[in-house]
Amino acid sequence: MTSAITNKQIGYGNGAIIQLVIFSVDNEEYGVDVLKVREIIRMTDITRVPNAPEFVDGVFNLRGKVIPIISLRKRLSLPVVDYTRDTRIIVIDLDNELTGIIVDSVVEVIRITTDDIQPSSEGTPDDGNDAIFSGLVNRNNRLLILLNLEILLNRCKNASD
Amino acid sequence: MSQLCEDKELLEEFLAEATDLLDNVDDDLITLEKDPGDLEILNRVFRAIHSVKGNASFLDFELLVAITHKTEDVLNRLRKEELLLTPEVMDVIMEAVGLVKLLLLDIKHEEMQDRSIDGTIKRLADILNNLNTPTVSLPDNSTPVTEQPPPGTEPDDLIPAADSPLQPKTVYPVATEEKYVGNSGKQSGKPPQAKESTKDEAADTSTVRVDVKRIDDLINQVGELVLERNRMLQLHIEYQNTPDSAIFDEEFTKLTKRINFVTSELQAQVLKMRLIPVGNVFKKFPRIVRNLARDLGKQVNLQIFGEDTELDRSVVDEISDPLTHLIRNALDHGLELPDERIANGKQATGTIVLSARHEGNRIIISIKDDGRGIDTERVAAKALEKGLVTAEQLAEASRQDIFDFIFLPGFSTRDAASDLSGRGVGMDVVRTNTKKLNGIIELKSEKGKGSEFILKLPLTLAIIQSLLVEVNGETYSIPLSAIIETLRVRKDEFHSVGGRKILPQRQSTLTLLNLAKVFGVAGEKSEREYCYVVVVGAAEKRLGLLVTRLLGQQEVAIKSLGAYLSNVPGIAGSTIMGDGRVALIVDPAKLIELGEARSSLNQHHF
Numbered sequence: 001m002t003s004a005i006t007n008k009q010i011g012y013g014n015g016a017i018i019q020l021v022i023f024s025v026d027n028e029e030y031g032v033d034v035l036k037v038r039e040i041i042r043m044t045d046i047t048r049v050p051n052a053p054e055f056v057d058g059v060f061n062l063r064g065k066v067i068p069i070i071s072l073r074k075r076l077s078l079p080v081v082d083y084t085r086d087t088r089i090i091v092i093d094l095d096n097e098l099t100g101i102i103v104d105s106v107v108e109v110i111r112i113t114t115d116d117i118q119p120s121s122e123g124t125p126d127d128g129n130d131a132i133f134s135g136l137v138n139r140n141n142r143l144l145i146l147l148n149l150e151i152l153l154n155r156c157k158n159a160s161d
Numbered sequence: 162m163s164q165l166c167e168d169k170e171l172l173e174e175f176l177a178e179a180t181d182l183l184d185n186v187d188d189d190l191i192t193l194e195k196d197p198g199d200l201e202i203l204n205r206v207f208r209a210i211h212s213v214k215g216n217a218s219f220l221d222f223e224l225l226v227a228i229t230h231k232t233e234d235v236l237n238r239l240r241k242e243e244l245l246l247t248p249e250v251m252d253v254i255m256e257a258v259g260l261v262k263l264l265l266l267d268i269k270h271e272e273m274q275d276r277s278i279d280g281t282i283k284r285l286a287d288i289l290n291n292l293n294t295p296t297v298s299l300p301d302n303s304t305p306v307t308e309q310p311p312p313g314t315e316p317d318d319l320i321p322a323a324d325s326p327l328q329p330k331t332v333y334p335v336a337t338e339e340k341y342v343g344n345s346g347k348q349s350g351k352p353p354q355a356k357e358s359t360k361d362e363a364a365d366t367s368t369v370r371v372d373v374k375r376i377d378d379l380i381n382q383v384g385e386l387v388l389e390r391n392r393m394l395q396l397h398i399e400y401q402n403t404p405d406s407a408i409f410d411e412e413f414t415k416l417t418k419r420i421n422f423v424t425s426e427l428q429a430q431v432l433k434m435r436l437i438p439v440g441n442v443f444k445k446f447p448r449i450v451r452n453l454a455r456d457l458g459k460q461v462n463l464q465i466f467g468e469d470t471e472l473d474r475s476v477v478d479e480i481s482d483p484l485t486h487l488i489r490n491a492l493d494h495g496l497e498l499p500d501e502r503i504a505n506g507k508q509a510t511g512t513i514v515l516s517a518r519h520e521g522n523r524i525i526i527s528i529k530d531d532g533r534g535i536d537t538e539r540v541a542a543k544a545l546e547k548g549l550v551t552a553e554q555l556a557e558a559s560r561q562d563i564f565d566f567i568f569l570p571g572f573s574t575r576d577a578a579s580d581l582s583g584r585g586v587g588m589d590v591v592r593t594n595t596k597k598l599n600g601i602i603e604l605k606s607e608k609g610k611g612s613e614f615i616l617k618l619p620l621t622l623a624i625i626q627s628l629l630v631e632v633n634g635e636t637y638s639i640p641l642s643a644i645i646e647t648l649r650v651r652k653d654e655f656h657s658v659g660g661r662k663i664l665p666q667r668q669s670t671l672t673l674l675n676l677a678k679v680f681g682v683a684g685e686k687s688e689r690e691y692c693y694v695v696v697v698g699a700a701e702k703r704l705g706l707l708v709t710r711l712l713g714q715q716e717v718a719i720k721s722l723g724a725y726l727s728n729v730p731g732i733a734g735s736t737i738m739g740d741g742r743v744a745l746i747v748d749p750a751k752l753i754e755l756g757e758a759r760s761s762l763n764q765h766h767f
Contacts, residue, residue, distance in 0.1 A: 045743075047735070047742060047743035048682035049732065050729070050745075051731065052726055052729055058743075059743050061741055062742050066721070068726055
């Protein structure tokens, strides 16, 4: 039953192997589907956009395309810190729409099976935003939080309307 | 109802060719009406319909075949001079052609609807059945024409159309003095026309026909670019082998110049391919004017100039509606009835001039009529009555301001909304569409003499000329097409009125908007006494944007901001500068709107 729910959230078949990009924000580790990651780049100049939603830091130039950048810290209501040398931008591709998210650092890419995914409980510290977290993975005593990109980024879209 | 042809390519070819043929048919029919004896045109029209019929029958489009077949028959008789071309006959032919276009659209959209073609077929058949004499009678849905031809002009008789259950027929000889559009008798109602051409017909957006010469030019230019690219690669290798800065510098400079030139040419040529002559939109107006004039009982001479003027197809799509409305307006409100005109010492036939021309990097479209002009008193009174302006605002309003009232939503001086205008929504649409195109609309009018509406639109939407400005260290781009002028002013020239900053000008005052405040750009309050004001206009309003410095003019490619940021007020898009940074493009129209809203709420200053 549990895996059925999880599978519905992730959208893969039972036991299927998926790859995740693992990154760190505020000392927590998160994972997103590698298939949706277009590229990972270092921090670059961001042009501020006035009157934009709060978590949208601005836009930047990705080889000729202008892409909006979202600060994951702001999106998850975490304290904002300065950029470091490890700060990265993960460019997400959802239906050919590119968005960049700023993370503290990118850790690795791992392979898991959908069986490894456990549902995120109600105890997760984020009120009303549970759907963003599509599951948890316990790996070598690290807890990885899986993010649902559609919800993460779509909510931003609605908020800006 | 036949099935849709499986072969997509064949279908598209058919549609393209048929649409082309019918476009020419429309023009020809109008010309033909002016000169019914022109056999060459008649033959052309006949061949066109014949072609469409042939192709349609090949593809099994039964309805199309039925209509075109009957129409072809009528045309055949006409060209064999067995039938006389009267306005009624012309009406039915136009109705049939309209129906054919509608059916084609259905096919294109893959919605085979059950169009009722029987009425039209019947009318065509009736024409065909009355062949025995040179005249025809046409059962009309209208009431009989009030005017009768003076007795003894033509040996015409009333021919009863045998099976027609409709009204009494009238005879209408083809009088050679008949004006181009309209006649003095008023006809109420006409045979039901096929729906007025939809936007699709004016400018087909899915494909574009490009002159082969343009493509050849493009290929040549690409060839040039390839050569420069090769030169660049070679230069790179040469430099790697023997790094001589001086030589590299020299060669690179030359290369830069050439690539710059070639790229500009390439860009210009590609943009040219997106251009279509504005005549594509204009060509539907003769018919609209003709029909409308007949409905209203007015006499109109429509003159069109500059149909070859080209503009970007995206712009063409958007201006079709506003132009239609302006033309209707000119006919409905502007031009007077023939009697009134004569009483005022004018010719009975009014003139509407529709023209287009290039001016700089803009296209100027003008609709001018010699009607009664705008009565500012009536407009002012109406605006007051509808609560669109207050008495105080009215007191300060200049003549030009009063003209602008007609663009207010809900305004109309017609008491009873007719089918065509008077609902008070039209002018607003015109303004909205013009703003959407980053254009300006101007209005000139003189009571009793006439009015002129002038649309000034940028040539293309994708790449624009812009003015780069600096606002407290941040760079912004303002589309040049919206800029009326720039001013360098001393800070003490501003005045503060009710919380807004204004600048007194020659004939009016200019409201100012401080971009630093609007865009939240933090910055030191500059100590300089001077600052710059960029005056922008959108539709008929003006606003002064306060900036720190003017950086210069630059052509920029507009890049969308993406889904998240498309609703940010005041920002229209973004562009990438030479140094790779992103600069935001200002949306002057939106700022003007915001400026108005805030000032009316009397919020604290900018």
